[in-house]
Amino acid sequence: MGFPLLKCVKCGGEAVVNLKPYGLVLCNEHFTEFYEKKVKEFIIKNKLIKPKEKVSVAVSGGKDSLACLIALDNLSNELNFQLTAYHINLEIGKFSKQSQKTVREATKKLDVPLEITDLKKETGFTLPELIKINRRPPCSVCGTVKRYLMNKVPRELGNEKLATGHNLDDILEFTVKNFLNNNFFWLSKLKPLLPSVNSKVLTKIKPLFERTEKENAVYVLSKGFNLPHLTCPFSRSSEWKEIIAKIEEWKPGFKLRFIKSFQKINFPVEKLNYKRCRICGELSSSEICSFCRVTRKQTGNLQELKNRK
Ligand SMILES: [Zn+2]
Numbered sequence: 001m002g003f004p005l006l007k008c009v010k011c012g013g014e015a016v017v018n019l020k021p022y023g024l025v026l027c028n029e030h031f032t033e034f035y036e037k038k039v040k041e042f043i044i045k046n047k048l049i050k051p052k053e054k055v056s057v058a059v060s061g062g063k064d065s066l067a068c069l070i071a072l073d074n075l076s077n078e079l080n081f082q083l084t085a086y087h088i089n090l091e092i093g094k095f096s097k098q099s100q101k102t103v104r105e106a107t108k109k110l111d112v113p114l115e116i117t118d119l120k121k122e123t124g125f126t127l128p129e130l131i132k133i134n135r136r137p138p139c140s141v142c143g144t145v146k147r148y149l150m151n152k153v154p155r156e157l158g159n160e161k162l163a164t165g166h167n168l169d170d171i172l173e174f175t176v177k178n179f180l181n182n183n184f185f186w187l188s189k190l191k192p193l194l195p196s197v198n199s200k201v202l203t204k205i206k207p208l209f210e211r212t213e214k215e216n217a218v219y220v221l222s223k224g225f226n227l228p229h230l231t232c233p234f235s236r237s238s239e240w241k242e243i244i245a246k247i248e249e250w251k252p253g254f255k256l257r258f259i260k261s262f263q264k265i266n267f268p269v270e271k272l273n274y275k276r277c278r279i280c281g282e283l284s285s286s287e288i289c290s291f292c293r294v295t296r297k298q299t300g301n302l303q304e305l306k307n308r309k
């Protein structure tokens, strides 16, 4: 990495990143300072974390969640909150092994307590097995499983908030796709802070809402951590991301300005009639929650059901 012709605008040292929207070319040290200041200001401005709160950060092992873990750890003393990490082992072969290793190493280095859920132990199935038996798109099965466990396990461990590493690029792509599909329900939920609606639901926060993929990757490296080299075998390239990247190239700052303006729109929040899932007792919009359906709990573990009653 490095731009041999570019010098840091703050100190004249060797630059590692050119942040066009901000008109800033920065070295390692000054980029880290810039990034951490931005994350801190965002947390304070959006009241994401209150003093003495227990925050769990969901760490998949990818660059964004690692950046979120490192940045929150860096702020935990100053903003006075307790940080723990949560990882789900989806058991997608080599990819999951490497992800777990990355997460273990990073949390050990930072001395952040880590909780891991093994999907196979929890449900009897690995993610590839669940995808096969459900005949649904991989990311939809994965999303169902992750959303459920990330809400349940950290909450049962006494956390008040769940932080995720969603970045500006993901958020923008999601916004455009859902807007074009009239899907205002999901857009109404896409906020830096999504307050809990019920004691069974954790408050969700997205501290990296305005940070790009690139910034997150540079931040992880500049803090001396390794970036994972395997990507999820189920992930597909996104046309929308490419299109948005092209616009950003022509109009630097487009992504950030778009999402900042978009956030000012208040989409009508649909009032869903929440029930308790008949099988697991978690909050659900139908009789049986999507996690229990996907993991075949409604047909499979009947014995377990009887034991619970
Ligand atoms: Zn510098």
Ligand SMILES: [Zn+2]
Binding pocket: 277, 278, 279, 280, 281, 282, 288, 289, 290, 291, 292
């Ligand atoms: Zn359920």
